[in-house]
Amino acid sequence: MPELRLRVAETTDLTPVVRRLVLRDANGSPLPAYEPGAHIVVTTPAGHRRSYSLVDAGGARPREYVVCVRREAGGRGGSVSMHDDVVAGTDLVVSAPANRFPLEPAPRYLFIAGGVGITPIRAMVRRLRGAGRTGVRLLYLTRSARETPFLEEFDGPEDTVHHSADRGQLDLWPYLAVPDDDVRVYCCGPAALTRTVRTLTAHWRVSRVHLEEFATGHSGMASPFTAVWAPDGRRVDVPAHLSLLAALRRDGVRVESSCEAGVCGTCRLTLLDGEVEHRDSVLTEGERVSSVVACVSRARSPEIVVGPHEDRKPA
Numbered sequence: 001m002p003e004l005r006l007r008v009a010e011t012t013d014l015t016p017v018v019r020r021l022v023l024r025d026a027n028g029s030p031l032p033a034y035e036p037g038a039h040i041v042v043t044t045p046a047g048h049r050r051s052y053s054l055v056d057a058g059g060a061r062p063r064e065y066v067v068c069v070r071r072e073a074g075g076r077g078g079s080v081s082m083h084d085d086v087v088a089g090t091d092l093v094v095s096a097p098a099n100r101f102p103l104e105p106a107p108r109y110l111f112i113a114g115g116v117g118i119t120p121i122r123a124m125v126r127r128l129r130g131a132g133r134t135g136v137r138l139l140y141l142t143r144s145a146r147e148t149p150f151l152e153e154f155d156g157p158e159d160t161v162h163h164s165a166d167r168g169q170l171d172l173w174p175y176l177a178v179p180d181d182d183v184r185v186y187c188c189g190p191a192a193l194t195r196t197v198r199t200l201t202a203h204w205r206v207s208r209v210h211l212e213e214f215a216t217g218h219s220g221m222a223s224p225f226t227a228v229w230a231p232d233g234r235r236v237d238v239p240a241h242l243s244l245l246a247a248l249r250r251d252g253v254r255v256e257s258s259c260e261a262g263v264c265g266t267c268r269l270t271l272l273d274g275e276v277e278h279r280d281s282v283l284t285e286g287e288r289v290s291s292v293v294a295c296v297s298r299a300r301s302p303e304i305v306v307g308p309h310e311d312r313k314p315a
């Protein structure tokens, strides 16, 4: 993926933990095009590679890329570096935009955003409403008004902003009970939200439902498990604070990686046995049956059996 060196032109705190960063070319040159749903991979000053959705509507010759970074104090350090080490004037290496969550044409839309999952959804809603479209319904779920980036933008007749601290979880069933081929559902947010939407849309046509689970540090939510490395049967303990990728490497298994954020697929392994909680944004549902992305995904079962992926087996 081609890389660019961009300068942070502005930073703004949208909430106590979400910071907006504007990146531009230092000479003011236009940047590579992107469409709503696109993301860039940023190398943080501390050396992590993290994927961030572009929050604006995109176009052919954008002058800037705008991303929002939620500080994950218990995460793996990437977001903390983006908050603590980046100021206006910092130069960052970023990838050209890629898009695994593209906005497909439809007569109407239902967007469901959870927390900072609003970022790609905002790009889509702005693109559609900017073109004068109606039938662009938004459900935006956050804990409280104080923790809601871009709150002031979503007060229209087709917007529902729901704060769980005030009113508990929003029941999504009334919005999803009746499948409609004229509607595309887009959902971006934490794993629990995308799982719920996947379950509640099981009776929808698969092509009408688009889910994007954003990667977080997951610290504190992870359970330890054992990974069996199939080629030699070695048993690798994966503690809660280590990724599968890191644990395999610690025990001498060579696994290639690149983004370490679940977006490039370089660290994909073959899944031979066990149940996985998939946290990547790269595998299709079909691929998830027999693959696991080692940098972000974890076992649901006490033990999983993995091996090199077909593409990466030694000749």
Ligand code: FES
Residues within 6 Å of the ligand: 256, 257, 258, 259, 260, 261, 262, 263, 264, 265, 266, 267, 268, 280, 282, 293, 294, 295, 296
């Ligand atoms: S290294 Fe990119 S998906 Fe794991």
